Amino acid sequence: MQTEKVITHIVDWLKNYAQKANCDGFVVGVSGGIDSAVTSTLCAKTNLNLLCVEMPIHQGKNQVTRADRHIEWLMENFPNVNRQPVNLTPVFDSLVASLPKVENEEDRHMSLANTRARLRMTTLYYFAALKGYLVAGTGNKVEDFGIGFYTKYGDGGVDLSPIADLLKTEVYELGRVLGVNEDIMTAPPTDGLWGDSRTDEDQIGASYPELEWAMKMDNIGKTSDEFTGREKTVFDIYKRYNTNNKHKMIPIPICEIPAHLK
Numbered sequence: 001m002q003t004e005k006v007i008t009h010i011v012d013w014l015k016n017y018a019q020k021a022n023c024d025g026f027v028v029g030v031s032g033g034i035d036s037a038v039t040s041t042l043c044a045k046t047n048l049n050l051l052c053v054e055m056p057i058h059q060g061k062n063q064v065t066r067a068d069r070h071i072e073w074l075m076e077n078f079p080n081v082n083r084q085p086v087n088l089t090p091v092f093d094s095l096v097a098s099l100p101k102v103e104n105e106e107d108r109h110m111s112l113a114n115t116r117a118r119l120r121m122t123t124l125y126y127f128a129a130l131k132g133y134l135v136a137g138t139g140n141k142v143e144d145f146g147i148g149f150y151t152k153y154g155d156g157g158v159d160l161s162p163i164a165d166l167l168k169t170e171v172y173e174l175g176r177v178l179g180v181n182e183d184i185m186t187a188p189p190t191d192g193l194w195g196d197s198r199t200d201e202d203q204i205g206a207s208y209p210e211l212e213w214a215m216k217m218d219n220i221g222k223t224s225d226e227f228t229g230r231e232k233t234v235f236d237i238y239k240r241y242n243t244n245n246k247h248k249m250i251p252i253p254i255c256e257i258p259a260h261l262k
């Protein structure tokens with residue numbers, strides 16, 4: 001990959017899009033992970049305004065520290081960057097307290113995890129509307145078009161996606177060239193939605209490089225029966241996520257009314 005040229009291409013693309021949309025800048029949720037670090041740095045390099053929003057919800061201290069340090073680094077290097085911490089923990093707790101109780105708490109773990117992502121999306125759009133900015137998404141190609149590993153209308157609810165055509169390993173390559181902090185470069189990817197330290201790999205059962213391999217195999221038409229051992233396991237994991245989450249990758253179904261009924 002011609003990393004420097006890819007960076008220039010994305011920065012120009014962001015700037016052109018914002019100017020055509022008549023928007024003054026970008027809002028990015030900064031979590032302490034690599035995707036939001038790279039996305040926010042690319043936005044900062046446009047010289048348009050960038051608001052970095054930190055939105056902890058019962059967040060691990062190490063994630064908060066990484067996000068803080070990244071934003072401080074951006075602000076030292078780019079005068080167009082500002083920060084906005086918003087503590088969503090009491091908002092989340094209050095919503096949970098208002099919801100009906102369930103018999104088994106386990107049953108709603110996934111639903112509540114996704115609720116966290118949707119509260120963050122709501123917050124980002126609050127600032128986008130207030131300031132006339134666009135919400136820049138942080139999804140990469142494997143998450144968005146491979147396994148659909150994001151929350152529909154949560155972190156998937158964005159105005160534009162600057163890194164969605166880059167594999168996770170390519171996002172790291174951009175991070176290296178952009179000078180993203182070593183703490184972030186070496187942190188295991190996590191969706192941080194569970195109130196514990198589980199990583200994406202713990203949840204999915206395969207690493208991003210493995211999933212990238214499976215995505216490439218799938219795209220060239222390979223099938224599960226062509227693999228054995230770990231390769232077969234990874235390919236099957238990839239296919240399961242890809243199939244189950246297809247609904248996130250295609251336009252939502254619309255019930256068309258036949259002409260004779262109108």
Ligand SMILES: NC(=O)c1ccc[n+]([C@@H]2O[C@H](COP(=O)([O-])OP(=O)(O)OC[C@H]3O[C@@H](n4cnc5c(N)ncnc54)[C@H](O)[C@@H]3O)[C@@H](O)[C@H]2O)c1
Nearest residue numbers: 110113114117143148149150151152155190191193200247
């Ligand atoms: N970037 C990240 O790393 C990141 C961020 C957020 C979430 N995540 C992970 O992503 C996963 C998100 O969970 P999810 O996918 O169950 O939740 P989701 O809310 O994203 O998608 C499930 C919802 O989609 C709808 N749906 C289901 N099948 C459908 C179909 N066939 N057609 C139309 N709509 C359909 C339903 O409303 C269902 O509740 C979790 O594992 C979470 O940990 C990862």
Ligand SMILES: Nc1ncnc2c1ncn2[C@@H]1O[C@H](COP(=O)(O)O)[C@@H](O)[C@H]1O
Nearest residue numbers: 029030031036054055056138155190191
């Ligand atoms: N704590 C957070 N503060 C701000 N923005 C956040 C936070 N956690 C997540 N985000 C945003 O959501 C996407 C996806 O998050 P994952 O951690 O990969 O699930 C992240 O890139 C941030 O933009």
Ligand SMILES: O=P(O)(O)OP(=O)(O)O
Nearest residue numbers: 031033034035036189190
């Ligand atoms: O989306 P981020 O920034 O939280 O990155 P990661 O998923 O690698 O933790």
